[in-house]
Every structure is written in structure tokens, then in C-alpha cells.
Amino acid sequence: MAVAASLLVAGCSGTGSGKLSGQDSQAVRVTPNRTYQNVSVAARALVPLKLPTSLLAEVRVHKDYLPRSARGRRGQSSMRPRYITIHSTQNWSRGADSWRHSLALKGSKLGSLSWHYTVDENVAVQHLPTNITGRHADLNGPGNKYSIGIEMCEHRGNSRTRTVDRTAKLAAYLMYKYDIPLSKVVPHYHWPRHGMSPAHKNCPHFLLDNGRPGRKWRGFQAKVKRYHDQITIQGPAYASR
Ligand SMILES: [Zn+2]
Incomplete structure (x- = not known):
């Protein structure tokens, strides 16, 4: 988690010109979801209002x-x-x-x-x-x-x-x-x-x-x-x- 957090900071503070590696982008995407009020990652996904x-x-x-x-x-x-x-x-x-x-x-x-x-x-x-x-x-x-x-x-x-x-x-x-x-x-x-x-x-x-x-x-x-x-x-x- 410490590694992920540091990558996240590096990403946010950068100029945005560099493309994140696969590992970095995964850290950015997954970390906040896992700490969100015990709601699972899947439950927070965006879906149509009606299927x-x-x-x-x-x-x-x-x-x-x-x-x-x-x-x-x-x-x-x-x-x-x-x-x-x-x-x-x-x-x-x-x-x-x-x-x-x-x-x-x-x-x-x-x-x-x-x-x-x-x-x-x-x-x-x-x-x-x-x-x-x-x-x-x-x-x-x-x-x-x-x-x-x-x-x-x-x-x-x-x-x-x-x-x-x-x-x-x-x-x-x-x-x-x-x-x-x-x-x-x-x-x-x-x-x-x-x-x-x-x-x-x-x-x-x-x-x-x-x-x-x-x-x-x-x-x-x-x-x-x-x-x-x-x-x-x-x-x-x-x-x-
Ligand atoms: Zn007709």
C-alpha cells in the first residue's frame, strides 16, 4: 500500500505528460475504492439506470x-x-x-x-x-x-x-x-x-x-x-x- 500511495502522489503531482505503467494505473484505480466505507469495488461500478x-x-x-x-x-x-x-x-x-x-x-x-x-x-x-x-x-x-x-x-x-x-x-x-x-x-x-x-x-x-x-x-x-x-x-x- 505504501508503494501504491507513493505512485499515486507522483502521478498527481506530475505534469501529466508521462503515461502511467500498468502497475501504476492499477494503484490509482483500486486504492480509493478499497477504503470507501466498506462498499465493495463492484458495488461502486457505474451502470445504466435501467438495464x-x-x-x-x-x-x-x-x-x-x-x-x-x-x-x-x-x-x-x-x-x-x-x-x-x-x-x-x-x-x-x-x-x-x-x-x-x-x-x-x-x-x-x-x-x-x-x-x-x-x-x-x-x-x-x-x-x-x-x-x-x-x-x-x-x-x-x-x-x-x-x-x-x-x-x-x-x-x-x-x-x-x-x-x-x-x-x-x-x-x-x-x-x-x-x-x-x-x-x-x-x-x-x-x-x-x-x-x-x-x-x-x-x-x-x-x-x-x-x-x-x-x-x-x-x-x-x-x-x-x-x-x-x-x-x-x-x-x-x-x-x-
Ligand atoms: Zn405508415
Whole structure:
């Protein structure tokens, strides 16, 4: 300990120009922790306020992939996700929840359309692995080539608040997993659909103002950011328990 203490002093009083040897840096790092109110070194480590896996568990993702024979899986290519695209189903039919959409996709009832997740008040059903493309945004554009598509249910009786909240958690987790910035979590509106009218779809309509991103979209972004902060901002482990 005497040797470690002297090295520590030498380090603090130096000009900072010299790089510490491995032995020196260990003394600097370990000595103060061992003398800190009997709290172990491990317990003082910095950790996220919430574990990413805990946030993901709250989303309640169920994998129910489209079979390779489904129309929605034809002609797909591999993908490294760079964006997350948020939609709403505009399907107000009774019982049109995540599982019902999964059934429709698996049975090729929605033509060649496909996306990665459908979210409702209870669960998020995953239809495609996130490393292959879906067809949900902009025909042959970057929205389809590089984004994970998330649909929010809006059938009667489904809580919109809980659905949006679950979607925000899922988006935050996927941002973390693929290192996607908040600016690349976008509404379907973001992607122009060349040759279609209107080119910018009013989707997800209940998170847009007069068909465009505004106050409501910023509110959604703030919610996603709060969840992302929970799993990325580091704090002392003993403060979060
Ligand atoms: Zn859409």
C-alpha cells in the first residue's frame, strides 16, 4: 500500500505528460475504492439506470416470423438498420391487434407488404428479423432498405397511450442496440413515395399535426429519449436499487 500511495502522489503531482505503467494505473484505480466505507469495488461500478434487457422485457416482444414462403418475404435483402420508421395500422376492425396482423402477414393477406413489429397495448409481435428488409415505407427507397418498421395498432378498445408508450420503449431499445440516433427515429411521413399521391403519407396520423411532424411528434421523440436515457446514462449501482 505504501508503494501504491507513493505512485499515486507522483502521478498527481506530475505534469501529466508521462503515461502511467500498468502497475501504476492499477494503484490509482483500486486504492480509493478499497477504503470507501466498506462498499465493495463492484458495488461502486457505474451502470445504466435501467438495464437494456429490463426495458426490452417491459416491451414484451413475441417472435412470430413470416414463413419464407409468405409474399411479404419475397425479394428481401439483408439490412444493417440505420433508421426506425413509425407507422400506425389505420385498421379499426374489431380485434385487429398485433397477433391478428401477424396472422394476416403470415397468410400473405396483405400482398407483398411486410414490417418488423406490430405493437398494441399488451405486446409487440415481431414478424421479421431486424437484419432483413421489410416493405412498409417507400417502395424501393431508403425507408425500406435501411429502416426497421414498427406499426402501432388502433383497433377499438386498444389503449393508444399504452401502445405509444410500448412503441417508445421498443424504439429506445433498438436505438441502443443498433446505435441509431434519435434524429433517425422517423414517422412514415419522412419517406417520400415517388410516384404516389400524396408523396408524404399522413402516418402515423395521430402523432402528426395537420399531417406533418409537429408538437405531437416532438412529444413522442421526448418519450423515446427518456427511455433511451434510462438505459444509456450511467449512475452508481447502489443509487439505482
Ligand atoms: Zn405508415
